[in-house]
Amino acid sequence: MKNDHTDSMEGHGLPGPFGEIPRKLKEYYDSLQEQAIPERFLDLLERLDQAERAAMNAATAEETK
């Protein structure tokens, strides 16, 4: 727990009830983080990558002419 960043929010000598808030925040955030990444983002990255590679190959082909 000591090297956990959330710890720094609990470490002010505050009583129990405040401890609930960092815990809930983490729980909420983790529930979001665990959700599957939408396919569209993976597609987008793939397309960006391919477009760039195509452009780079074209440029290389141009140079070697």
Place this chain on the structure above:
Amino acid sequence: MMAAEVETETDKDFKRTMLGCLGSLRAFGVSLTGRHDRADDLVQDTIMKAWAKKSSFEPGTNMKAWLFTILRNEFYSQVRKAGREIQDSEGFYTEQLATNPGQYGALDLQDFKAALEKLPDDQREAIILIGASGFSYEEAAEICQCAIGTIKSRVNRARTRLAELLNVEGEADYGPDSGSLAVTTRTFVG
């Protein structure tokens, strides 16, 4: 020929690292905006922007922080463009908070989410970055382009305000600014 190969390898790493950051980037977007559709638009814009300026990314530095910075800038530029329309969602969230959580230990996640949405943007992002995304105060200050002390005080105010909103006991005696409820309630920026 050699140079081109090396570059491709770097690009692959860039893409792979970015893929690994998307889950937390999206969680940041959703917790910042409170809405999946808006968050996904932000994530999409962030991916495009990051890709377009990837030559400005220094390999070996913290890509997650870099992506969060881009998403955050995008968020605020959209907020500015939309004027107060987005900010002015108080009524909507008050409605969501209709059930009074009351006794602690029974804090519902929906109630927590609704309370988080009621925080001013700067306090919300500070408490998320520090309390959930796993950034240090230094990193959060860099992402938000402000002083470390500013982040600390925003986190404190966010926590006090959340305690008030969620009706958990303790804030009256221990909050640094429990008297500022009136101030924080009005958040008509500008």
